[in-house]
Amino acid sequence: MPQISQFAENWYAASQIFWVLLTFGFVFFVIGRGMLPKIEATVDARDRKVADDLAAAKAAHAAADALEESYRQQSDASRAAAQKSVTDAKDKAAKDAEKRLAKIDAELADKLSAAEADVRAARSSAMAEIESVAAEAAGDLVAKLSGVKIAAADAKAAVKAVLHG
Amino acid sequence: MADQGKVDPMHQFEVQKMFDMFHVGNHEVAFTTSAMWMVIAGLLLWAFMIGGMKRQLVPGRWQVAVEGFTGFISGMMNANIGPEGRKYTPYVFSLFMFILMLNVIGLMPFGLFGLHPFTVTSHFAITGFLAILSFSIVLIVGFWRHGLHFFSLFVPHGTPWWLLWLIPVIELVSFLVRPFSLALRLFVAMTAGHVLMKVFASFIIDGIAAGPAVGLGVGIPSMALMVGISGLELLVAGIQAYVFALLTSLYLNDAINLH
Numbered sequence: 001m002p003q004i005s006q007f008a009e010n011w012y013a014a015s016q017i018f019w020v021l022l023t024f025g026f027v028f029f030v031i032g033r034g035m036l037p038k039i040e041a042t043v044d045a046r047d048r049k050v051a052d053d054l055a056a057a058k059a060a061h062a063a064a065d066a067l068e069e070s071y072r073q074q075s076d077a078s079r080a081a082a083q084k085s086v087t088d089a090k091d092k093a094a095k096d097a098e099k100r101l102a103k104i105d106a107e108l109a110d111k112l113s114a115a116e117a118d119v120r121a122a123r124s125s126a127m128a129e130i131e132s133v134a135a136e137a138a139g140d141l142v143a144k145l146s147g148v149k150i151a152a153a154d155a156k157a158a159v160k161a162v163l164h165g
Numbered sequence: 166m167a168d169q170g171k172v173d174p175m176h177q178f179e180v181q182k183m184f185d186m187f188h189v190g191n192h193e194v195a196f197t198t199s200a201m202w203m204v205i206a207g208l209l210l211w212a213f214m215i216g217g218m219k220r221q222l223v224p225g226r227w228q229v230a231v232e233g234f235t236g237f238i239s240g241m242m243n244a245n246i247g248p249e250g251r252k253y254t255p256y257v258f259s260l261f262m263f264i265l266m267l268n269v270i271g272l273m274p275f276g277l278f279g280l281h282p283f284t285v286t287s288h289f290a291i292t293g294f295l296a297i298l299s300f301s302i303v304l305i306v307g308f309w310r311h312g313l314h315f316f317s318l319f320v321p322h323g324t325p326w327w328l329l330w331l332i333p334v335i336e337l338v339s340f341l342v343r344p345f346s347l348a349l350r351l352f353v354a355m356t357a358g359h360v361l362m363k364v365f366a367s368f369i370i371d372g373i374a375a376g377p378a379v380g381l382g383v384g385i386p387s388m389a390l391m392v393g394i395s396g397l398e399l400l401v402a403g404i405q406a407y408v409f410a411l412l413t414s415l416y417l418n419d420a421i422n423l424h
Binding site: 001002003004006007010011012013014015016017018019020021022023024026027028030031032033035036037038039040042043045046049 | 175176178179180182185189191192193194195196197199200203204206207210211214215217218220221222224231232235236239254255256258259262263285287288289290291294295298352356
């Protein structure tokens with residue numbers, strides 16, 4: 001096994017150690033200490049940037065949510081206000097209509113009762129006229145048929161009895 | 166390499182000197198094949214990471230790939246150690262990427278282009294060095310942060326008083342074994358995998374040498390197995406790099422948070 005037997009050779013161990021020291025030293029100082037931190041810094045910067053951007057996006061999202069919420073509240077409020085004014089206007093209109101209707105009703109009732117009173121008055125006067133005419137006619141009829149003269153008051157009473165049952 | 170028609174599965178692990186450089190004491194330091202692949206791995210890794218340095222807010226494909234690796238390790242450190250683990254991410258990341266690159270490069274079929282592929286992490290000297298490095302960091306961080314209180318690591322919570330003579334000894338041994346297990350695991354996994362592939366490859370070569378009937382009878386199943394094992398070895402290359410980094414992060418967690 002040369003790995004062991006070559007230790008016997010004068011130059012083997014010294015050369016191996018010297019060159020591994022030199023090359024690994026180069027790798028450690030130039031690559032490990034020189035390049036690696038810069039690469040890690042790049043990766044860290046990128047990670048930080050991604051995290052920051054994500055946080056900013058989250059904040060923007062939250063702000064948008066808040067904005068939407070306030071918009072929604074505002075629109076709810078204005079919708080409620082609009083609804084209220086519509087109901088108010090409706091109520092007012094209904095009340096006005098009621099009032100007007102009541103007034104018209106009252107007028108109509110007045111007119112109706114006046115008309116009824118007129119009708120009643122006309123009827124009673126007509127009835128009175130009919131009575132007197134009928135009494136006269138009955139008196140005349142009796143006089144013609146039987147030649148008996150009847151007192152106007154008797155004829156009136158008899159006609160009244162027939163007319164009013 | 167076929168030597169008199171024989172394939173030596175261990176030959177691939179031999180480190181070859183490419184040229185001499187200087188002396189440290191009485192030891193010679195040379196540029197070797199192992200050194201060459203480590204340099205290539207380091208440069209490839211650097212080139213790969215360059216693609217992740219565009220630092221765009223919306224990353225391209227390459228940047229996503231690089232950030233996938235860094236995110237994988239920083240996620241692991243975060244999960245195992247917590248926010249304090251960030252400080253140690255550069256070390257664990259370097260360890261993971263370096264080992265992964267060496268493991269994967271060792272599996273690439275560079276032999277097709279006449280190159281001599283070599284798996285650096287199949288050498289105990291390398292894995293041992295990295296394991297001792299990790300273990301030393303654990304010790305330094307542990308004693309730095311907790312002083313002598315770090316020894317309370319050897320007395321887990323809920324240890325009954327009548328076991329106090331035994332548990333710390335077991336914990337100490339398991340603690341001291343860590344660098345060896347860390348080094349051996351990677352070294353053995355890489356070595357075994359490459360030996361296995363070389364052995365199956367030699368079956369095909371030897372089978373063909375023995376004639377067409379044996380060549381087809383042995384070669385086709387061996388080839389099929391080779392394809393499967395190559396895939397498995399790619400998986401092992403990733404898993405072993407991950408295990409090394411994961412265990413390092415767990416040991417660091419012990420040192421940082423105690424129990």
